[in-house]
Amino acid sequence: MDSCLQDKILAGESKVLEFKEILPQGDKIAKTVIAFSNTSGGQLIIGVGDDRTIKGIDPDVDIFELQDRVASIIYDLCYPNILPEFYTTNVDGKLLFIIEVYRGNLLPYYLKKEGRNHGTYVRIGSSNRKADVETVIDLERQRINRSFDEEICFDTSFDSLDLTPLQKRFEARGKILDIEKLKSLKLVQEEHGHLYPSQALLILLGVRENATVKCARFKGTTMGSFIDKKEYSGDLFSQLDQVEMFIKNHLHLAGVIKGLQREDRYEIPMEAIREVILNAYVHRDYINLGRDIKVGIYDDIVNIVSPGGFPSSITIEDVLAGRSETRNKAIARVFKELDYIEQWGSGIKRIFSWCEEAGVAKPLITEKGDFVDVELYREYTSVQESVQDDVGKKLTVSESVSESVSESVSESVSEKKRINLNEKQIMTLEFCSLPRTSKEIFDMLEVTYHSRNIKLYITALVKQKLLIRTNPDNPKDKNQKYITTEAGKLYVEENDNRRKTR
Structure with a gap:
């Protein structure tokens, strides 16, 4: 099996991937095929269990008869007609049957017996969801290329x-x-x-009731309690300015010497933050009146959540590769006219570039169900820096801190730069004092086996040399285990000491 498909299976079911251990009943096949056709296309792989275990199908099955049977099911149950591709691949002596579906041009696709209004399905995350009336109408708009x-x-x-607000921006x-x-x-x-x-x-102009944004500064790294919160409405351009100011009030501002000049900069590049916020306003789903943009500031990240997943024809991989598809064409046209948008499809790459230049970790961009989640990691420094909080009070910070910007912090710390890990990453280091598999790690953390979690709780620690593979020559070994390094053990010990002295 090619490594690309193998990686997909290991990452689990998604917007474009579904597993079945055995060939399901006709209706279930039809619903998945319809959902893929109405969304971003996808692969239905027969012979893989829900736990990603490769079981294979009966090796004596008549593949041509199987293809004809599935094709008949799709033809009989789906409308308009859907023409997927069928093929097999052999994995360690086990045969997989793959039904590959492409996004259709005759949207919406639906179950014949249930009709368009009640039998249309779309793909949300890793599940098929029956489309409501608004979604069916939007699929019809997509068919005629209208937003x-x-x-x-x-x-x-x-x-x-x-x-007036719009006219002033043009002026x-x-x-x-x-x-x-x-x-x-x-x-x-x-x-x-x-x-x-x-x-x-x-x-x-902010007339529609869901053209709003909610901002909050939470205490710590969870939503347990908040320090500050605001809700902004009105025209989108004023909202952009207000959200940016809210974020600035809760980020650390450090002095950096460039040549003979001192330059103040925020721990996350404001250019990157502006671009993420701009993308949220331009690309969010405005159809659903019950949702709005949410900005959460935690000790470790700035989190921006935008309603609506990526436009149906693209996936997260397309977005990260620079492909752009605009959900709100008229809104995007205005932002481009006012020079808020520099070049179509360049935003994500610029965000990564700004963070890289500033020495900040690459933001995490994920599609979670029917919304887009962006996490910008806060950068901490070990130099003396002056931080302006939201009431104008100067805070002196002498180490990497994760305290609220509304609290005065002054601690004596080591001169060297300290790596900052979240609680679950620290738990991983503690747990891996003995060799552990990735499954054991995720079971202990009580998180799903997802590519995002692999990157966050394993790959990131390996890159920082706090965790190592027991079989480094074969990173993709299915029996791979991970163990904490001496540097990782030292980090855990120092973290325990910091907790005791607080």
Whole structure:
């Protein structure tokens, strides 16, 4: 089996991957095929258990008869017609049967017997979910290449809207926002001599009730209690400014000497933070009125959560490779016109580049169900630095700290830079005093066997030489174990001492 497919199986089921130990019943096959067709495509692999164990199918099965049987099920139960590819692959003497489905062009696809409104399925995370009416309508929009924000709101009077916030942004760029410009940007449409606003205009002006953002500074690394919280509404551009200021008020500001000049900088590059926030506003799902953007600041990360997964035709791998697909075309057009967007598809690479230049860990971007989660890791320094908190009080920090910026901190610490790990990473180091498999580690942490957790709780520790593989010559050995290094043991000991002295 090629290593790419093997890696996929080890990572577990996802938006584009589903396992079945044996061929399921017709309806279950049809629902998965329909969900893949309506979303990003995917592979249904027969012969793999839910625990990722490769079982294989009966080696004596007539493959051609099996292909014909599955093709008949799909043809009989699904509409419009779906044409997947069927093939087999041999893994250590065990045969896998793969049904590969591509995203369709005739959206929405649905079960014939249930009809379009009740038989449409989409892929959310690793499960098939029956689409609600709004989702079915959105699939129809995708078929004709129209976005939700371009739709006209005939029940809202254009004359009732205050365009001042938008006009000021255009004026600041030396541009005029007149009726013709509004039309060209698809913010208004004229019908029978009357102007009507698009959804995009209502969203940009903050008229829609879910065009809001909630921000919170939590104490510690969990959501157990908060120190500060704010909710911002109004036009999106003002929200962007307010969110940026909220984050700045809760990040450490360090003085860095460049040449003969002192330069103040935040522990996370503000350029990277702005880009993540901008992406959240431009690419989020505005259809569902019950959700909004959430910004959480913890001792170890800044977490920005955006409603709606990635656009249906792309996956996380596509996004990280620089592929761009805009969910809200009219909104994106306005942000591009105002120079908030530099170049389509370049945002993620720039975020990584800014963090790398600042010596900060690469942000973690994941698609969790029907929302996108971005974690920007806070960078701590061992030099004396002045930190401005949200009430203007100077805080002197002499070590890497994870205390609230509203608390005064002054500690005597080692001069060397300290690696900062979260609680579960420390638990991993403690647990691996004896050789442990990745499954044993994840069972102990009570987390799922997911690529994100592999990177966070194993790979990151290996890279920092706090954890080593017992078989370093074969990193992908299925019997691989991990053991804490002397440096890792020293970190755990120092961490225990710091806790005792607090």
